[in-house]
Amino acid sequence: MNITSKCIGFFLIIYLCTKITLIAQSKQRYQIRTIAFYNLENLFDTINNPNTFDDDRTPLGKDKWTSDRYMAKLKNMSTTLAKIGSSVTNSSPDIIGVCEVENDTVLTDLIQQPALINKGYGVIHYNSPDERGIDVALLYKKQAFIPTSFKSHRLLLFKDSNYRDYTRDQLIVGGLLDNEEIYFIVNHWPSRSGGEARSRPNRIAAAILNKRIIDSVKRVNINAKIISMGDFNDDPTNKSFKKVLQTEGRLKKVSDSILFNPMEELYRKGEGSLAYRDKWNVFDQIFFTGNLVNKQKDSYSFWKAYIYNAPYLITSKGRYKGYPKRTYSGGSYTGGYSDHFPVYIYLIRKEDN
Template structure:
């Protein structure tokens, strides 16, 4: 059992703040804002790009990635996103595994997203897969004032991966900072290298957050992404200082809104016979105890409608991916999207 006494001691508190919908949001529906994250599973276009390793994702490639398949995936993704939260799509949406800005423009021109008026913040990354992170936002609710891609300080001189997207702006007039990240995954069989790369990403992100909190201990910070680690991992709890403890007295920590899902063996992706909670959204404690915008307790949600799942067989109720190996399954993604809600 990996969970210590302290973890179980806080379970009753966690239930009030976590993804378990024991307590319903007390705010009126129209006052709530949805902040979400979605791993889109290899959203490549069908055009060849010599800078990216996208040869498989071409009509003549080994996967047979045709225009019809590409449009079908865009349609399913657009429908999923539009139905999240209050059924009008999230106000802020972090994304990972997207090839370039063009696929985002194609996604946003696909019904029913074409009428949602999203704007895009995106940087091309140095990751060998050619897959990036990005942020979509509704200008009606969020006004960006600064954004950058923060490079991760890896120990290996010849290794590059996705940067951490940092976006500062005004959400309903209040300053916030959003970080969107996708940590390096199992690109190497070496456990030591995998751990080193993830730790480097955690250190880079934690240092940036520390600098913000030195200037303003009540800074409103949101961290979202695919961390390729479960919430109870040492890297998340001890290096990033992201825990399942909502106690505002531990002001430096981030509150991981999806910790309880992990404790309950639930997750947003499925691997080797079990769910993983690698997709997570974390908030600074100022979202819990500060003034202004607040995290809505009980709002953390894994968005898993039937349309995203296998409906029978060995993998029933797990995400239906686009490809299983080289076999086209026609699913939306191998990850369910997640979201939280905040209120003014």
């Protein structure tokens, strides 16, 4: 064999080895988990609670909230939850934060709907002191997530320095997602009732509480992975996020010590999770510790973030065309879904070959 033949043979071996390596890499499999949040917009049962202002959501109340309407609401909410992220995973979300739910009963009824009953969801919920009787909760697939700790943190607000302004708690749940420790915080911050500026201090207080919860976890484990989600009644660029929580919306500026908010980019692009007076807001958000943004795929890390605004969730005509299709509109029952769109992120990690 001459020198030319030897060279050709050598380069052929190199080429084949490289091709085999690339094929092996292309067959790398990834495990994907969907983390979602949805404001269920007044998911109440039909029974009057004398301790809260839920009178409108009863059969004899202003909304004429009958069993038929309640069952229709459960069907709408459950079918929507089942579809979030399914275009990639072919399944419903593994973790779901929800708000505007009345009690354990409605949560149990929700996960027992045909669209969810076979998904194996568990529920973590605390009754909050909110005057309307609405709470936050976490739904989780038992085969994916094992809760190891959970606690409800009270947000103390006052009216005119003398009277309590009762609002929702912040729920934190720690556990193992496929044997990897992750914490989830579910929020529903105070509304903008009375105007954004006037109500702003309440959301600043909520942000301070949220930061305190995150910091308390990190004091125990500086490397803890923490995901905070909710209806914050603030956009990603508001003071509560940029000044108090100090979130960052640009991936290239994120480090382990910084909270990354992927919803900020969606907001800057003009997307929205709810609309008010023909302006889109992204009040529904999911943000997390910077150590979930890494290129080492042997543990869970952030992949993508979305707002789930499927056509059937959108009002197709009338004054509110293009808005989320809600249960009541203009005081009339429309049989829709919610005044908010759900939001979700994908977490991804390599599977062992």
